[in-house]
Amino acid sequence: MDDGSEGPHGAGPVLPASARTQPPLRRQVFDHVRAQGRAARADVARALGISAASVTAITADLIGLGLLREVEGVSLDGREAARGRPPVALEIVPEGRHVIGVKLGDERHTAVLADFGGRILADAARPARPGRRPLEELLEEVAALVADLRSHAPGQEAAALGIGLPGLVDHRAGRVAWSPLLDGRDLDLRDILAARLGSPVQIDNDSNLLTLAELWFGAGRASSDFAVVTIEHGVGMGLVQGGRLFRGTRGMGLELGHIKVRLDGALCRCGQRGCLEAYLADYALAREAATALGRDPRQSQSPRAMLDTLFSEAKAGHEPAREIFVRAGRYLALGLANVVQLFDPGLVILSGERMRYDFLYAEEVLAEMQRLVLPGGRPPVRVEVHAWGDLVWAQGAAALALMAATDEVLGA
Amino acid sequence: MDDGSEGPHGAGPVLPASARTQPPLRRQVFDHVRAQGRAARADVARALGISAASVTAITADLIGLGLLREVEGVSLDGREAARGRPPVALEIVPEGRHVIGVKLGDERHTAVLADFGGRILADAARPARPGRRPLEELLEEVAALVADLRSHAPGQEAAALGIGLPGLVDHRAGRVAWSPLLDGRDLDLRDILAARLGSPVQIDNDSNLLTLAELWFGAGRASSDFAVVTIEHGVGMGLVQGGRLFRGTRGMGLELGHIKVRLDGALCRCGQRGCLEAYLADYALAREAATALGRDPRQSQSPRAMLDTLFSEAKAGHEPAREIFVRAGRYLALGLANVVQLFDPGLVILSGERMRYDFLYAEEVLAEMQRLVLPGGRPPVRVEVHAWGDLVWAQGAAALALMAATDEVLGA
Numbered sequence: 001m002d003d004g005s006e007g008p009h010g011a012g013p014v015l016p017a018s019a020r021t022q023p024p025l026r027r028q029v030f031d032h033v034r035a036q037g038r039a040a041r042a043d044v045a046r047a048l049g050i051s052a053a054s055v056t057a058i059t060a061d062l063i064g065l066g067l068l069r070e071v072e073g074v075s076l077d078g079r080e081a082a083r084g085r086p087p088v089a090l091e092i093v094p095e096g097r098h099v100i101g102v103k104l105g106d107e108r109h110t111a112v113l114a115d116f117g118g119r120i121l122a123d124a125a126r127p128a129r130p131g132r133r134p135l136e137e138l139l140e141e142v143a144a145l146v147a148d149l150r151s152h153a154p155g156q157e158a159a160a161l162g163i164g165l166p167g168l169v170d171h172r173a174g175r176v177a178w179s180p181l182l183d184g185r186d187l188d189l190r191d192i193l194a195a196r197l198g199s200p201v202q203i204d205n206d207s208n209l210l211t212l213a214e215l216w217f218g219a220g221r222a223s224s225d226f227a228v229v230t231i232e233h234g235v236g237m238g239l240v241q242g243g244r245l246f247r248g249t250r251g252m253g254l255e256l257g258h259i260k261v262r263l264d265g266a267l268c269r270c271g272q273r274g275c276l277e278a279y280l281a282d283y284a285l286a287r288e289a290a291t292a293l294g295r296d297p298r299q300s301q302s303p304r305a306m307l308d309t310l311f312s313e314a315k316a317g318h319e320p321a322r323e324i325f326v327r328a329g330r331y332l333a334l335g336l337a338n339v340v341q342l343f344d345p346g347l348v349i350l351s352g353e354r355m356r357y358d359f360l361y362a363e364e365v366l367a368e369m370q371r372l373v374l375p376g377g378r379p380p381v382r383v384e385v386h387a388w389g390d391l392v393w394a395q396g397a398a399a400l401a402l403m404a405a406t407d408e409v410l411g412a
Numbered sequence: 413m414d415d416g417s418e419g420p421h422g423a424g425p426v427l428p429a430s431a432r433t434q435p436p437l438r439r440q441v442f443d444h445v446r447a448q449g450r451a452a453r454a455d456v457a458r459a460l461g462i463s464a465a466s467v468t469a470i471t472a473d474l475i476g477l478g479l480l481r482e483v484e485g486v487s488l489d490g491r492e493a494a495r496g497r498p499p500v501a502l503e504i505v506p507e508g509r510h511v512i513g514v515k516l517g518d519e520r521h522t523a524v525l526a527d528f529g530g531r532i533l534a535d536a537a538r539p540a541r542p543g544r545r546p547l548e549e550l551l552e553e554v555a556a557l558v559a560d561l562r563s564h565a566p567g568q569e570a571a572a573l574g575i576g577l578p579g580l581v582d583h584r585a586g587r588v589a590w591s592p593l594l595d596g597r598d599l600d601l602r603d604i605l606a607a608r609l610g611s612p613v614q615i616d617n618d619s620n621l622l623t624l625a626e627l628w629f630g631a632g633r634a635s636s637d638f639a640v641v642t643i644e645h646g647v648g649m650g651l652v653q654g655g656r657l658f659r660g661t662r663g664m665g666l667e668l669g670h671i672k673v674r675l676d677g678a679l680c681r682c683g684q685r686g687c688l689e690a691y692l693a694d695y696a697l698a699r700e701a702a703t704a705l706g707r708d709p710r711q712s713q714s715p716r717a718m719l720d721t722l723f724s725e726a727k728a729g730h731e732p733a734r735e736i737f738v739r740a741g742r743y744l745a746l747g748l749a750n751v752v753q754l755f756d757p758g759l760v761i762l763s764g765e766r767m768r769y770d771f772l773y774a775e776e777v778l779a780e781m782q783r784l785v786l787p788g789g790r791p792p793v794r795v796e797v798h799a800w801g802d803l804v805w806a807q808g809a810a811a812l813a814l815m816a817a818t819d820e821v822l823g824a
Contacts, residue, residue: 025462050462057463168786225661248755248756250758252790253756260750261675263674263746270786272786331675334686337672341671344663344666345660374589376582376662376664
């Protein structure tokens with residue numbers, strides 16, 4: 001056998017790490033009941049493939065912790081209770097704990113208060129300004145927003161807060177490498193916020209919040225494999241595979257806005273060249289707008305106002321203005337095609353503030369995206385446009401806090 | 413609250429599909445014992461977070477099926493047996509079943525016979541020719557290779573075959589959308605091979621085989637999150653996340669060779685423009701070689717011979733030849749940077765036949781790759797070059813067959 005190399009094939013197989021990464025059974029039981037709303041023990045056993053005896057022991061434990069309670073009645077899915085016994089089901093004790101979800105944005109900040117079952121009890125919002133600011137200023141904005149929210153629901157203490165913001169956020173480490181809302185780099189934002197607010201805090205990239213909201217409350221009802229591409233001030237992405245949020249090894253990844261789509265290409269605000277964002281984000285379009293419209297670039301509008309002008313000119317038939325949007329749409333098609341080619345999602349959801357520029361999901365853009373994907377003898381991937389508002393992003397932040405609060409009680 | 417849209421937030425949470433996608437417990441127990449080599453029941457219970465009673469019931473079942481057996485002695489990890497009892501551990505019955513793994517390539521085909529514990533008992537190889545051929549011809553090549561292998565290990569029937577080949581392969585559906593080794597498109601290769609060989613067959617993309625081999629026998633020992641990028645005739649990729657092989661929704665995805673790195677760029681053999689392969693694969697380099705070397709393009713060498721000539725000229729200081737490799741290296745850097753930016757793997761493994769062109773992993777290439785990744789306040793991602801031979805790819809194919817044979821007995 002001419003193999004030409006010393007392979008590792010003499011060694012025996014090792015434990016695939018999958019066996020090590022599953023949550024403990026009592027966490028699985030709790031998550032199942034929360035997701036179902038109400039479930040009989042027999043249903044839990046069936047769904048998780050464990051014995052009735054195990055379910056009885058685990059649920060006794062969860063009831064003792066004040067997390068579950070028994071209620072009369074069958075499972076919400078309508079299955080019969082075991083013969084000869086009064087029908088008893090389990091449900092989450094929703095008032096046991098509350099969580100707060102916050103979305104920080106470049107136009108407004110939004111917050112929701114949710115119970116332990118994930119239902120929203122109150123919400124609040126405050127206008128914000130775009131651009132970077134000192135950490136202290138952002139902390140004050142968050143504290144004021146949370147105080148507003150608490151005034152709508154007095155007496156409700158939050159067991160955890162989930163907070164999302166744009167930028168490079170390492171969820172596990174609780175650090176912000178960089179955010180368009182913040183001066184400085186490499187900030188321990190999670191711990192700083194927790195100290196300021198007096199509650200445990202989880203932070204995440206805002207695209208992950210929207211993806212969590214889709215998983216828990218939206219597309220996740222019908223699909224366990226989908227990608228969410230967000231176009232706001234920048235370009236972001238989230239991914240659900242097998243019903244779980246995809247997180248890279250170091251809690252980052254999915255930086256779709258900064259994949260390189262051209263060697264030595266256009267300058268991006270991250271300092272590199274050829275990033276997708278540098279062809280698609282509003283600042284990228286705005287910097288060509290002055291040229292296209294024949295304006296003096298020193299008479300500066302805000303990028304957003306410049307973009308709105310450009311958009312109405314394009315709609316009115318101004319050809320150079322239209323070309324800017326057409327080219328951006330082609331780059332969006334290319335970026336989406338790369339997402340499909342690499343992640344093969346069952347569904348692509350386009351979302352975010354800039355989706356109101358309808359050129360971005362024009363038929364030609366989606367057709368070009370499908371053309372740029374290798375034909376695999378399969379129907380083209382489904383694409384949906386979801387123009388949810390900030391409240392849904394904040395609801396995703398609440399889901400993040402719920403997961404953390406559950407981790408704390410039950411283990412990850 | 414001015415939310416501006418009808419969100420889905422009024423609805424309650426749903427079951428994250430994760431709870432539905434875990435393998436049954438007896439499969440988890442079996443996989444754990446196989447991975448460990450030998451394990452006491454108490455260790456299995458601890459590792460999987462289930463009760464001793466459950467483990468006892470499940471292992472009795474697996475022993476009854478002839479899959480596990482008791483042996484005297486403690487777990488291989490050296491833990492003590494329960495006090496007061498003679499030490500008893502469990503192990504796979506390796507001779508219970510055998511599997512065959514096959515790698516089909518453009519220069520040779522390779523096969524291995526492995527026992528149910530994953531150990532190689534015999535191997536065989538046959539030279540192959542590059543290029544497409546009729547399905548019937550490839551079937552005959554596979555049948556002859558398997559006959560060779562069986563003659564080395566007479567009397568050993570295979571419970572399943574795993575077969576990998578380059579191209580667009582849908583593992584779940586068992587279909588080949590396209591392969592550089594085959595005429596035609598959209599072939600039900602799995603079922604056709606199973607009928608010809610008289611055994612159950614699983615097929616997969618060859619990059620996934622190498623990734624499985626790394627997971628079971630190589631990098632998977634130390635890491636549960638890594639990417640494998642293969643440079644052979646084309647550019648391929650496999651990904652392990654959380655100890656599992658990443659598979660897209662439709663069993664495809666990870667088509668790194670066909671992500672677009674330039675809008676309206678160079679023509680790829682897939683028929684599209686701007687694919688990474690069109691700047692990096694041997695055919696892409698070979699088509700510039702005639703120009704660089706001032707040869708008459710009609711005096712055609714094979715792409716491989718042309719590339720070898722180009723490589724020695726570059727080594728000898730021929731500047732246009734060197735420039736071709738430098739540019740290809742920069743595109744490889746761009747492709748790898750996109751992998752890191754999107755998947756955030758803990759480790760990137762470069763592998764495959766073409767890695768012998770050392771320009772591809774020159775320091776400058778890896779330095780450029782790191783430069784093209786957004787700085788996240790983290791050390792650069794680790795990159796390793798693994799120049800395994802075909803036997804290791806075939807061993808990955810055997811792992812595929814093992815998984816399928818286990819699925820058949822125990823459920824997925």
